[in-house]
Amino acid sequence: MPHYSVVDIETTGGQNSENKITEIAIINFDGKNIIEEFSTLINPERSIPYSITQLTGISNEMVKDAPKFYEVAKKIVEMTEGKIFVAHNVFFDFNFIKHEFSDLGFSFLREKICTVRLGRKILPGHKSYSLGKICADLDIPISQRHRALGDARATVELFKKILQVSGSNINEYLIKESKKISLPPLLSRETYENLPSIPGVYYFYNKEGDIIYIGKAKDIKKRASSHFRVDIKRKKDIELKNSIAHIEVKSTGNELCALLIECHEIKKYRPRFNIGLNRVRFPYSLILKKDKNGQYYLHPTKSQLEKSYLKFNNLKAAKKTKNRIYKALLGVEEDSIHFMGLKNNLINTIGLPKFNHMLLKLFTKETPHLKDDRIKLKGRDKDEECMLYIKDHSPEKIIYIKNNDKELFELQSDPDMIQILKRYLKA
Numbered sequence: 001m002p003h004y005s006v007v008d009i010e011t012t013g014g015q016n017s018e019n020k021i022t023e024i025a026i027i028n029f030d031g032k033n034i035i036e037e038f039s040t041l042i043n044p045e046r047s048i049p050y051s052i053t054q055l056t057g058i059s060n061e062m063v064k065d066a067p068k069f070y071e072v073a074k075k076i077v078e079m080t081e082g083k084i085f086v087a088h089n090v091f092f093d094f095n096f097i098k099h100e101f102s103d104l105g106f107s108f109l110r111e112k113i114c115t116v117r118l119g120r121k122i123l124p125g126h127k128s129y130s131l132g133k134i135c136a137d138l139d140i141p142i143s144q145r146h147r148a149l150g151d152a153r154a155t156v157e158l159f160k161k162i163l164q165v166s167g168s169n170i171n172e173y174l175i176k177e178s179k180k181i182s183l184p185p186l187l188s189r190e191t192y193e194n195l196p197s198i199p200g201v202y203y204f205y206n207k208e209g210d211i212i213y214i215g216k217a218k219d220i221k222k223r224a225s226s227h228f229r230v231d232i233k234r235k236k237d238i239e240l241k242n243s244i245a246h247i248e249v250k251s252t253g254n255e256l257c258a259l260l261i262e263c264h265e266i267k268k269y270r271p272r273f274n275i276g277l278n279r280v281r282f283p284y285s286l287i288l289k290k291d292k293n294g295q296y297y298l299h300p301t302k303s304q305l306e307k308s309y310l311k312f313n314n315l316k317a318a319k320k321t322k323n324r325i326y327k328a329l330l331g332v333e334e335d336s337i338h339f340m341g342l343k344n345n346l347i348n349t350i351g352l353p354k355f356n357h358m359l360l361k362l363f364t365k366e367t368p369h370l371k372d373d374r375i376k377l378k379g380r381d382k383d384e385e386c387m388l389y390i391k392d393h394s395p396e397k398i399i400y401i402k403n404n405d406k407e408l409f410e411l412q413s414d415p416d417m418i419q420i421l422k423r424y425l426k427a
Contacts, residue, residue: 026079039152131151197219263420
């Protein structure tokens with residue numbers, strides 16, 4: 001029979017990479033009876049925002065003399081070891097604790113159950129599955145809402161009701177959850193569990209230590225997990241999965257830097273499984289041409305003309321932009337039966353030079369011109385800033401700045417990177 005550790009925490013904010021734990025409660029539970037309870041305030045070693053104090057009631061004064069996380073880490077390990085980690089919105093609580101252990105240089109790995117997800121499955125029909133509302137629906141009292149022990153005790157009672165309804169189905173749920181991904185045979189579970197849920201670039205290595213695939217993601221762990229699905233069928237995807245022996249990550253702090261660094265690194269290392277490596281990412285262009293009468297018109301083409309800066313990864317996207325420009329100018333798309341009549345009427349009314357000028361203006365508005373500049377982006381933590389430098393119409397370098405320390409990442413000028421940046425600036 002499984003044993004559970006029902007956990008709740010309070011924190012200084014919502015992001016585990018930027019915030020700290022201020023309180024933790026752990027209730028060990030055998031499915032019927034509570035075996036042990038533990039709760040304590042934790043000194044987060046930083047100021048608690050006023051809005052958080054208003055929500056939880058936990059103030060800077062209250063945690064001033066409380067133990068720091070490392071002082072209760074051993075107790076957390078002892079209480080949760082060999083048990084299933086249960087929480088309401090489990091990934092929030094688990095990832096905060098995991099991050100705290102990571103800062104201490106340790107791994108924290110536990111099997112998990114989310115009472116939000118399980119509640120939706122086992123107790124369907126409720127308007128909301130937030131802890132306060134689902135407990136109100138089920139007549140479960142909560143003393144000290146938004147305090148760790150009060151919320152943990154309420155979660156225990158909610159979990160009891162779920163277990164009563166589900167019976168042995170809880171084991172089926174655990175088996176199903178464990179089968180959502182199947183780790184590569186050469187990859188350790190610890191390596192996988194320690195992947196961070198942050199923006200960045202990830203590198204897959206084979207057993208010989210060669211980089212075989214590079215990817216980018218807003219959430220590295222979530223994206224990496226997609227490579228390990230049990231239902232992948234393509235021969236190339238299965239071959240990649242079976243070749244992965246190690247994973248390394250590069251935190252970027254923001255999605256744009258992840259996109260640019262991924263593009264740079266793929267062309268630098270040329271990994272075997274980055275199939276699009278030798279292919280131009282944006283092979284199609286939308287160009288502005290003149291006919292024999294001197295009239296501008298838009299022409300989608302598979303062309304790599306240097307002067308064409310409206311580039312696309314497929315012809316459909318190029319045509320979509322063409323139609324958007326024409327609709328802004330004439331009110332209809334090119335394939336409309338009214339297109340030619342409206343265009344000719346406009347030219348007759350305002351003259352060809354004015355028509356050409358208006359079409360050129362709409363065309364150039366689609367993609368911004370890259371001037372020598374620098375763009376301030378989100379850093380890898382709250383104390384760091386990230387600067388992207390643009391030179392000669394191309395991304396040149398990324399610099400991370402924290403206190404007096406600087407970390408430089410130089411980028412090699414590349415048409416694909418230029419398009420990535422232009423699309424970002426346009427969004």
